[in-house]
Amino acid sequence: MTNGYHSFLGLAFMSLCLIQSVSTSDVYIVYLGLKDVQDHILTSNYHLNLLSGVFQRKEDAKQSMVYSYKQSFSGFSAKINSTQAATLAEMEGVVSVFKSRILRLHTTRSWDFMGLNLNPTADKSNPLQLTHGDNTIVGIFDTGIWPESKSFHEEPNMHPIPRTWKGKCVSGQNFNPKKACNLKLIGARYYLEGYEQEHGTLNTSETTEYRSPRDAIGHGTHTASIAVGSTVKTASFFGFGQGTARGGAPRARLAVYKVCWEDGKCSEADILAAFDDAISDGVDVISASFGSPPPLLPFYNSSTVIGSFHAMQKGISVIFSAGNNGPDPSVVQNVAPWSTCVGASSIDRNFPTRILVDNSLFVTGESFNTELIEAKLVVARRYFRGGICKMDKWRNKSATGAVILCFSIQGPVEIEDAEVAVWLANATGLIFVNSPTRQYVEVDIIPTIRIDMIQGTKLNNYLSQSITNQTKVRIFPSKTVIKQSPAPVVADFSSRGPSSISPDILKPDISAPGISILAAWPPGISPTSTDIDERSVEWNFQSGTSMSCPHVSGVVALLKSVHPDWSPAAIKSAMMTTAYKTDINRDTILSGGTNEESSPFDIGAGHLNPLKAMDPGLVYDTKADDYILFLCNNGYTKDQIKRITGTTVTCPKEHTTNANLNYPSITVFSLQSTMTIKRTVRNVGYKKTSIYFASIVSPNGVEVTVWPRILCFSYFSDESSYYVTLKPQKLSQGRYDYGEIVWSDGYHTVRSPLVVCVDTATLASAVDDQYSEALDQPVAGA
Numbered sequence: 001m002t003n004g005y006h007s008f009l010g011l012a013f014m015s016l017c018l019i020q021s022v023s024t025s026d027v028y029i030v031y032l033g034l035k036d037v038q039d040h041i042l043t044s045n046y047h048l049n050l051l052s053g054v055f056q057r058k059e060d061a062k063q064s065m066v067y068s069y070k071q072s073f074s075g076f077s078a079k080i081n082s083t084q085a086a087t088l089a090e091m092e093g094v095v096s097v098f099k100s101r102i103l104r105l106h107t108t109r110s111w112d113f114m115g116l117n118l119n120p121t122a123d124k125s126n127p128l129q130l131t132h133g134d135n136t137i138v139g140i141f142d143t144g145i146w147p148e149s150k151s152f153h154e155e156p157n158m159h160p161i162p163r164t165w166k167g168k169c170v171s172g173q174n175f176n177p178k179k180a181c182n183l184k185l186i187g188a189r190y191y192l193e194g195y196e197q198e199h200g201t202l203n204t205s206e207t208t209e210y211r212s213p214r215d216a217i218g219h220g221t222h223t224a225s226i227a228v229g230s231t232v233k234t235a236s237f238f239g240f241g242q243g244t245a246r247g248g249a250p251r252a253r254l255a256v257y258k259v260c261w262e263d264g265k266c267s268e269a270d271i272l273a274a275f276d277d278a279i280s281d282g283v284d285v286i287s288a289s290f291g292s293p294p295p296l297l298p299f300y301n302s303s304t305v306i307g308s309f310h311a312m313q314k315g316i317s318v319i320f321s322a323g324n325n326g327p328d329p330s331v332v333q334n335v336a337p338w339s340t341c342v343g344a345s346s347i348d349r350n351f352p353t354r355i356l357v358d359n360s361l362f363v364t365g366e367s368f369n370t371e372l373i374e375a376k377l378v379v380a381r382r383y384f385r386g387g388i389c390k391m392d393k394w395r396n397k398s399a400t401g402a403v404i405l406c407f408s409i410q411g412p413v414e415i416e417d418a419e420v421a422v423w424l425a426n427a428t429g430l431i432f433v434n435s436p437t438r439q440y441v442e443v444d445i446i447p448t449i450r451i452d453m454i455q456g457t458k459l460n461n462y463l464s465q466s467i468t469n470q471t472k473v474r475i476f477p478s479k480t481v482i483k484q485s486p487a488p489v490v491a492d493f494s495s496r497g498p499s500s501i502s503p504d505i506l507k508p509d510i511s512a513p514g515i516s517i518l519a520a521w522p523p524g525i526s527p528t529s530t531d532i533d534e535r536s537v538e539w540n541f542q543s544g545t546s547m548s549c550p551h552v553s554g555v556v557a558l559l560k561s562v563h564p565d566w567s568p569a570a571i572k573s574a575m576m577t578t579a580y581k582t583d584i585n586r587d588t589i590l591s592g593g594t595n596e597e598s599s600p601f602d603i604g605a606g607h608l609n610p611l612k613a614m615d616p617g618l619v620y621d622t623k624a625d626d627y628i629l630f631l632c633n634n635g636y637t638k639d640q641i642k643r644i645t646g647t648t649v650t651c652p653k654e655h656t657t658n659a660n661l662n663y664p665s666i667t668v669f670s671l672q673s674t675m676t677i678k679r680t681v682r683n684v685g686y687k688k689t690s691i692y693f694a695s696i697v698s699p700n701g702v703e704v705t706v707w708p709r710i711l712c713f714s715y716f717s718d719e720s721s722y723y724v725t726l727k728p729q730k731l732s733q734g735r736y737d738y739g740e741i742v743w744s745d746g747y748h749t750v751r752s753p754l755v756v757c758v759d760t761a762t763l764a765s766a767v768d769d770q771y772s773e774a775l776d777q778p779v780a781g782a
């Protein structure tokens with residue numbers, strides 16, 4: 001226990017130490033644009049020559065070089081100081097120079113990660129019975145892979161590896177490609193240079209890490225099995241969530257790109273190297289469950305934005321997680337319009353856990369409790385004033401033999417803090433009282449039952465009336481129940497829109513399951529990722545947008561295999577326009593964190609509906625040129641746009657609204673007067689001749705007209721445009737209202753969210769006057 005104690009604290013404090021290590025040189029990415037890279041050796045030499053220009057000796061330049069990117073675009077990363085970066089930026093041929101940042105995995109906590117609904121009875125709509133996906137390759141950018149997991153064994157009768165595949169399965173520490181790779185896991189690479197430049201050489205004897213594609217954290221194994229895990233019968237976590245495990249596209253091929261290391265840190269220099277390889281390796285989908293919380297950098301300073309742009313140009317769909325910074329508005333990450341951004345929501349499965357107090361009072365919570373617990377029940381404030389369940393407040397008080405009742409509101413305190421506090425006090429268990437909108441089960445370091453405020457208040461008042469310390473509590477093993485409503489509910493932690501950098505494109509795009517998801521786990525890593533936990537499991541529950549992202553990636557793999565000619569934009573459109581707006585009871589999906597009806601800023605177009613996405617009827621397609629126009633309208637200069645696209649572009653003289661980007665959702669973030677927006681749809685339905693009718697739900701205070709109201713498609717014309725006119729009908733200084741535009745041919749329903757912020761009130765001048773008056777006042781004491 002003592003050992004465990006120290007290493008557990010070490011985990012928490014390590015990140016502090018790393019932040020303090022300041023060095024004058026940093027890893028910078030030097031981007032040379034989209035060059036037609038013919039000769040890799042020549043290109044590498046060219047990179048080195050450029051870099052040598054800022055060093056006295058060529059040897060020093062060689063030393064500082066981190067990567068030379070030469071497969072899919074041209075550039076390099078190097079460890080240099082700010083003067084050298086500025087000099088390089090001025091050199092001929094250099095498009096941009098920016099610092100490589102460290103991005104973070106999108107899990108809800110450091111020791112509790114994500115999962116997948118592997119229970120076939122709860123997931124009948126999964127279309128994998130219909131398609132095979134043998135011919136699609138999903139690239140997972142994450143913490144690597146545990147290749148021995150049954151999720152990565154071959155499915156029966158798999159075809160040979162697609163001939164388009166040019167990737168590699170590389171060898172490394174505890175990773176023998178001959179044993180690890182097969183017809184399922186067809187590629188595995190790892191990228192460490194950028195990480196090591198920032199954090200020093202990885203010492204694999206000091207910590208559990210592998211200089212290889214092997215996963216030492218569990219996150220990458222979990223996300224990969226969510227997206228493409230093979231079918232495995234009888235998966236469960238100690239009996240919970242028992243059923244057949246399988247990814248969204250169980251026959252799709254897996255290519256692993258390990259870019260995230262200890263503490264879930266992922267260097268942008270490494271990520272860009274993975275994009276460079278994955279694009280030329282020939283993946284069809286890239287799934288990346290990491291990001292950097294706001295403030296968001298401009299698009300031209302982000303390697304994920306640049307990498308995903310080049311991927312999109314090659315027809316590769318890039319799927320990102322939205323982040324776990326919810327439920328406050330405007331914190332969504334990964335917002336570029338050419339990638340897909342995924343929020344997280346619950347599924348219809350609960351783990352009810354009964355608590356009996358003194359044989360007289362029953363309450364029910366949720367947990368993964370495996371055994372009958374009999375103990376005394378004590379409220380935290382019995383131990384010290386205030387009852388704040390935090391380690392530093394507890395001060396060595398022993399709680400042996402007790403189950404402790406803690407309130408999140410007292411402190412306030414996070415459940416992880418409370419678990420550590422009562423674990424250190426040697427308690428038997430924890431009953432944690434939390435807001436009902438923030439309840440979801442996770443794997444815990446100590447038996448922990450989550451209950452809501454009403455039940456918690458009952459327990460608290462019962463304990464206040466008892467004068468002795470002898471209240472007995474019995475906690476029964478948890479059960480797995482399905483078909484529980486409301487479901488789905490948006491996770492409170494799921495990052496919400498609007499995008500803080502381009503509010504005229506709705507983000508997130510879509511939501512998918514990301515709460516208490518069961519998926520593959522490396523047996524060498526405890527399910528809580530802590531040393532104090534000695535359990536070994538093959539399957540683990542995790543929560544986060546990290547888990548919802550690969551759900552979408554798996555479905556994209558299926559869509560790609562059914563519709564190989566669809567662009568990433570068409571695939572995204574198919575998923576968005578067919579997404580569920582309602583839950584299993586046909587009520588509007590709730591938003592966790594507020595318990596009110598969700599808005600498009602919570603779930604984008606809605607909750608992923610894989611079967612419908614196969615046959616959306618119409619799609620909104622977008623080309624690279626449309627995205628360049630988007631960047632122009634966003635106010636970026638030609639030079640700044642070149643830093644993203646790598647090519648010289650021309651912008652029209654006048655900026656127009658980005659509401660005209662042919663996106664499957666419509667957002668006008670400042671409607672000051674009547675405006676008209678254009679959209680173009682393509683008929684991808686089975687019937688070439690079809691007629692679609694529009695129906696409209698107008699946002700509050702906006703008159704919406706669609707023209708024409710009828711769209712006809714035939715053998716000769718599979719594309720049609722329509723116009724949406726928005727007329728403000730109220731005085732407002734900006735608040736978002738929501739509506740929708742739906743096209744239907746009687747069979748297909750093609751729904752687009754319509755988000756409008758009316759900004760008509762001309763009170764601005766009055767505000768200005770007040771402001772200038774204030775400026776005119778003499779300043780006291782000046």
Ligand SMILES: *[C@@H]1O[C@H](CO)[C@@H](O)[C@H](O)[C@H]1NC(C)=O
Nearest residue numbers: 024054055056081082083084
């Ligand atoms: C950056 O490195 C160069 C070459 O080593 C050196 O001449 C220069 O003084 C350094 N500048 C800073 C700001 O450290």
Ligand SMILES: *[C@@H]1O[C@H](CO)[C@@H](O)[C@H](O)[C@H]1NC(C)=O
Nearest residue numbers: 085097098099297298300301
């Ligand atoms: C973009 O990156 C460059 C190089 O690191 C930096 O000088 C510039 O300030 C960054 N721009 C923004 C707006 O962050």
Ligand SMILES: *[C@@H]1O[C@H](CO)[C@@H](O)[C@H](O)[C@H]1NC(C)=O
Nearest residue numbers: 200201202203204205206207
């Ligand atoms: C790694 O850590 C071990 C144990 O602390 C130490 O003995 C060894 O010298 C370290 N290796 C490197 C390369 O730092």
Ligand SMILES: *[C@@H]1O[C@H](CO)[C@@H](O)[C@H](O)[C@H]1NC(C)=O
Nearest residue numbers: 391392393394395396397424
């Ligand atoms: C807890 O106990 C340890 C060992 O007895 C002691 O060193 C430490 O100061 C105590 N901490 C507090 C907060 O009382």
Ligand SMILES: *[C@@H]1O[C@H](CO)[C@@H](O)[C@H](O)[C@H]1NC(C)=O
Nearest residue numbers: 001396397398399424425426
């Ligand atoms: C908890 O138990 C361990 C091992 O028996 C002991 O060393 C430690 O002092 C106990 N802690 C408290 C707060 O009682």
Ligand SMILES: *[C@@H]1O[C@H](CO)[C@@H](O)[C@H](O)[C@H]1NC(C)=O
Nearest residue numbers: 378382383398399467468469
């Ligand atoms: C109840 O337990 C607490 C903590 O062990 C102790 O401080 C308190 O004196 C006890 N009260 C009674 C009435 O036994």
